Amino acid sequence: MNRREFVKGTLAVAGAAAMSHFAFATEGGKKMKSIVIYFSHTGENYSVGNITVGNTAKVAKEIAAQTGATTWEIKEKNHYPTQYTPCIEVAKKELQAKARPEFIGEAPDLSDIDTIYLGYPNWWADAPMIVYSFLDKAKIDGKTILPFCTHEGSGLGSTAKKLAAAYPKAKVELKGLALYGHVAQKEPDAVKSAVANWLKQLGK
């Protein structure tokens, strides 16, 4: 799969949407918080060689740093192949089967959370199936979900739309932040300013 294939048939959407949110909004007198939840793959990567911290993880950490939100990483029980080619094959099969691979542990308690920054790599123009595994189990009804992704040409594509369709009781923002994976991995200043701009547009 080359970069052109990534781009084909998908929309390269980067940007953000205006949503009202505050790190500690209140709901019925209760302090509501935000959290950054993300999945990110380590090992052999499409464009940046072998990595020990995933591209999406880098963005997730920056969002947490700038918002003060806590982070929660979705970790797969059965590790996706470290090598790139087997990994894309497994991911494709999971997508075709609408698989729900298991993640480690229990979904965190989201009762005092109103906003979830949800991060994932673009895998075959969708979020990895393990992200769906997580969302199936987490109590996300009524929560605002602000998606961000890393990719190598497809941008956010229709990933947010697919999440919105799958979880109609959550408020999934259709536009989100999309960053090239190699930029996320290698250009911390670019990540910093992309995140800052996004948060500014969101009114954070």
Ligand SMILES: Cc1cc2nc3c(=O)[nH]c(=O)nc-3n(C[C@H](O)[C@H](O)[C@H](O)COP(=O)(O)O)c2cc1C
């Ligand atoms: C299984 C798999 C499928 C991918 N599919 C796409 C794709 O459809 N479009 C795209 O732009 N990039 C695609 N990529 C590239 C990743 O989105 C990109 O390298 C991303 O930054 C990886 O993030 P991570 O390190 O957080 O996992 C794919 C990568 C993998 C491993």
